[in-house]
Amino acid sequence: MKLENMYQEIILDHYKHPHGKGLADNFDAEVHHVNPTCGDEITVRVTRSEDGKLSVSYDSMGCSISQASASIMYDQINDHDFEFGEAAVDHLIAMLQRSVDADEDILGDGIALAGVAQYPARVKCALLAWMAWKDAAIQAGFSNSTSVNDSNESNKE
Numbered sequence: 001m002k003l004e005n006m007y008q009e010i011i012l013d014h015y016k017h018p019h020g021k022g023l024a025d026n027f028d029a030e031v032h033h034v035n036p037t038c039g040d041e042i043t044v045r046v047t048r049s050e051d052g053k054l055s056v057s058y059d060s061m062g063c064s065i066s067q068a069s070a071s072i073m074y075d076q077i078n079d080h081d082f083e084f085g086e087a088a089v090d091h092l093i094a095m096l097q098r099s100v101d102a103d104e105d106i107l108g109d110g111i112a113l114a115g116v117a118q119y120p121a122r123v124k125c126a127l128l129a130w131m132a133w134k135d136a137a138i139q140a141g142f143s144n145s146t147s148v149n150d151s152n153e154s155n156k157e
């Protein structure tokens with residue numbers, strides 16, 4: 001089987017059987033992101049746990065790429081800390097810009113989205129869930145490590 005076909009199978013499988021879909025009742029932050037060029041929509045909720053990990057839940061609708069990507073996002077970054085998730089988001093972006101080779105250790109089934117880089121109009125479909133997660137995490141109080149707006153406030157534990 002060609003690699004491209006195998007990737008198609010992975011995407012279709014996540015699309016038909018999404019992992020972790022359904023919103024949690026309790027959450028620290030919620031965002032709703034829309035990809036108007038395709039009509040994809042996602043709501044993401046994140047909850048901080050005491051050990052610094054973030055649980056994620058989501059509900060979404062849209063094309064097969066956006067739905068599969070949301071399912072993969074859940075698999076890869078649910079119950080991890082912010083730095084882990086942010087690194088995965090950054091790697092996915094770089095992969096879709098073709099500036100890095102896909103790393104399965106970081107993206108899991110997300111490497112199946114590598115082919116989307118050939119279709120610039122669909123890149124937003126693949127990124128929607130991951131960008132929504134990052135937005136929700138930041139709203140839940142996790143700081144963006146690359147932020148240049150840091151004030152001199154001391155870090156409170």
Ligand code: ZN
Nearest residue numbers: 038040063125
């Ligand atoms: Zn889409």
